[in-house]
Amino acid sequence: MENAVDTRTDGPENRQYLGLRDGISARISAGDLKPGDKLPSERQLQSEFGLARGTIREALFLLEAEGAIFRRDRSGWYVSPPPVVYDPTRWEGFMSYVEAQGRVPATHTIRTETLPADPLLSEVFSRPLGAPLHHIRRLRSVDGRAVLVEKLIVDAAITPDLLDFDLNTSLTAILKRKFGITVARNQISMQPCALTGNEAVDLKQKSGLPGLALQRVSYDGHGRVVEYDHEYWRHDAVQINVDLRVR
Amino acid sequence: MENAVDTRTDGPENRQYLGLRDGISARISAGDLKPGDKLPSERQLQSEFGLARGTIREALFLLEAEGAIFRRDRSGWYVSPPPVVYDPTRWEGFMSYVEAQGRVPATHTIRTETLPADPLLSEVFSRPLGAPLHHIRRLRSVDGRAVLVEKLIVDAAITPDLLDFDLNTSLTAILKRKFGITVARNQISMQPCALTGNEAVDLKQKSGLPGLALQRVSYDGHGRVVEYDHEYWRHDAVQINVDLRVR
DNA sequence: GAGTGGTCTAGACCACGGG
DNA sequence: CCGTGGTCTAGACCACTCT
Numbered sequence: 001m002e003n004a005v006d007t008r009t010d011g012p013e014n015r016q017y018l019g020l021r022d023g024i025s026a027r028i029s030a031g032d033l034k035p036g037d038k039l040p041s042e043r044q045l046q047s048e049f050g051l052a053r054g055t056i057r058e059a060l061f062l063l064e065a066e067g068a069i070f071r072r073d074r075s076g077w078y079v080s081p082p083p084v085v086y087d088p089t090r091w092e093g094f095m096s097y098v099e100a101q102g103r104v105p106a107t108h109t110i111r112t113e114t115l116p117a118d119p120l121l122s123e124v125f126s127r128p129l130g131a132p133l134h135h136i137r138r139l140r141s142v143d144g145r146a147v148l149v150e151k152l153i154v155d156a157a158i159t160p161d162l163l164d165f166d167l168n169t170s171l172t173a174i175l176k177r178k179f180g181i182t183v184a185r186n187q188i189s190m191q192p193c194a195l196t197g198n199e200a201v202d203l204k205q206k207s208g209l210p211g212l213a214l215q216r217v218s219y220d221g222h223g224r225v226v227e228y229d230h231e232y233w234r235h236d237a238v239q240i241n242v243d244l245r246v247r
Numbered sequence: 248m249e250n251a252v253d254t255r256t257d258g259p260e261n262r263q264y265l266g267l268r269d270g271i272s273a274r275i276s277a278g279d280l281k282p283g284d285k286l287p288s289e290r291q292l293q294s295e296f297g298l299a300r301g302t303i304r305e306a307l308f309l310l311e312a313e314g315a316i317f318r319r320d321r322s323g324w325y326v327s328p329p330p331v332v333y334d335p336t337r338w339e340g341f342m343s344y345v346e347a348q349g350r351v352p353a354t355h356t357i358r359t360e361t362l363p364a365d366p367l368l369s370e371v372f373s374r375p376l377g378a379p380l381h382h383i384r385r386l387r388s389v390d391g392r393a394v395l396v397e398k399l400i401v402d403a404a405i406t407p408d409l410l411d412f413d414l415n416t417s418l419t420a421i422l423k424r425k426f427g428i429t430v431a432r433n434q435i436s437m438q439p440c441a442l443t444g445n446e447a448v449d450l451k452q453k454s455g456l457p458g459l460a461l462q463r464v465s466y467d468g469h470g471r472v473v474e475y476d477h478e479y480w481r482h483d484a485v486q487i488n489v490d491l492r493v494r
Numbered sequence: 495g496a497g498t499g500g501t502c503t504a505g506a507c508c509a510c511g512g513g
Numbered sequence: 514c515c516g517t518g519g520t521c522t523a524g525a526c527c528a529c530t531c532t
Contacts, residue, residue: 014528015501018454041517052503054301057518062455065441074510074518083438091493188489191330192439192459192482194312206519207265208309210457210482212439235439235457242435244491246338261509262520288498299522304499321499321529453500 016051020059023049028068028079035081039069042077065210067236070145073204083239084142088216091183093172094140103142109167110137110149110202114156124217125155125225132156134163136171139202147237149202153228171227181226185219190240199232210235263298267306270296275315275326282328286316289324312457314483317392320451330486331389335463338430340419341387350389356414357384357396357449361403371464372402372472379403381410383418386449394484396449400475418474428473432466437487446479457482 027033040048045056060077063069071077084098098105116130125133136152152171154162158179165174175181195203195211203209211232218227274280287295292303307324310316318324331345345352363377372380383399399418401409405426412421422428442450442458450456458479465474 017501043517052505054504055502058501062441062443065455065457066443067440071518072511074516075512076517088489089491089494183493186489186491186493188487188491190437190487190489191485192457193314194309196309196313208312210312210439238438240435240437242335242433242437242489242491244336244433244435244489246430246433247336264520290498299524301523302521305520318499319530321497322531323498
């Protein structure tokens with residue numbers, strides 16, 4: 001929302017990349033460029049505006065930080081779609097809440113394995129050291145664009161043959177239908193971050209893209225830890241909504 | 248946490264700025280550089296590593312995105328302190344939770360005014376169009392570093408002389424002690440963003456710094472809207488923790 | 495006034511995507 | 514293969530901070 005408290009702006013455009021940003025931004029607002037559309041190439045913008053390529057890129061980086069555009073490596077710059085809304089107080093999986101927002105979700109399982117619990121995981125799950133845990137790494141997309149990587153850990157003792165199921169669907173649904181497990185409580189921690197290393201690679205992004213790291217511990221009705229989850233979201237792909245009582 | 252699901256890294260350092268990032272990162276991890284310490288100037292790094300200034304800056308930008316370092320405009324680059332933890336389910340103000348974490352909070356009121364409600368605010372507060380609302384803009388710091396700008400709106404009908412109090416303290420405390428108001432419910436929305444315009448100016452940052460936009464509607468026990476708040480945090484200054492029941 | 499980061503130029507070559 | 518963005522160089526001048 002814009003209120004009347006303060007009406008200062010970035011000020012006169014002594015910086016050329018701000019002018020270019022505003023120009024592109026205006027084209028997007030006006031609807032000349034729609035979500036998914038490809039921007040002119042950097043070299044085209046260069047000749048169109050008579051600026052050095054570095055200056056052009058400065059403007060593009062700023063628009064990227066604002067969530068207005070995104071890049072596909074060595075393919076080009078594109079106008080961003082709106083973010084999806086995620087409400088951690090609802091126990092519906094990614095597949096259902098993305099669909100409910102009229103978008104098309106998809107999940108790709110990158111890797112699964114069952115490993116003995118290390119000291120940290122042993123503590124998280126209240127299970128003996130070395131107890132078997134399922135590790136799942138998945139990439140999730142909205143409308144064909146990869147938006148998050150998740151690293152999921154589930155107690156193998158209560159979900160023995162979990163890895164035999166099709167994990168490219170809703171884990172929520174599998175846990176409920178096949179194992180009778182539902183989540184009653186979520187403990188969540190979030191922090192803005194940069195997507196680097198594996199996360200950047202899996203999202204096909206240059207290291208350094210702003211992101212949101214979300215860590216979740218899910219408990220069932222008996223207080224048992226059901227999932228231990230790390231999610232790495234593109235910064236421009238998600239909005240978090242929560243409604244909560246105050247203690 | 249690091250688990251064993253995936254051990255790939257950024258790979259061999261064919262890119263020089265990644266090497267420089269790792270070098271500086273290592274100095275920080277090793278404790279050669281501590282939170283608050285100043286890094287060598289860009290030109291010093293240039294001669295030390297034999298790289299063009301642009302490449303040096305590439306590495307610094309990456310470290311900034313990772314939250315490892317921050318800049319003070321035209322003064323230099325500094326090692327970041329750890330983030331503060333914010334739990335929106337607890338109704339303690341900024342001043343108390345920052346203090347509880349052994350840090351030094353401070354608040355600076357930038358501007359206050361009382362304005363008639365526009366259509367949007369009229370709806371949010373369930374008050375007639377034109378009803379008076381207090382607008383407060385504040386800058387908040389931790390250990391002397393500005394970390395967030397907030398735009399607060401409060402219903403003047405239930406807090407008539409609010410602006411006469413010292414707003415550089417805890418608003419939470421003022422509302423409770425002077426007006427007998429406590430918050431029972433928070434509706435929160437969060438989204439990673441870029442800090443631009445006024446927010447960047449007030450935080451003395453270059454436009455484009457990654458941030459976290461947090462919007463909050465607070466209700467008292469009777470369901471009355473008490474505060475409507477917009478907070479713009481530096482991305483490297485905050486971590487959000489929530490513990491919640493699932494619906 | 496000296497030193498810092500902020501902006502900008504005008505090139506070059508590389509690595510990867512997609513036709 | 515060509516076009517794209519990704520990386521890198523070697524300068525320059527400016528705006529601001531700090532002392």
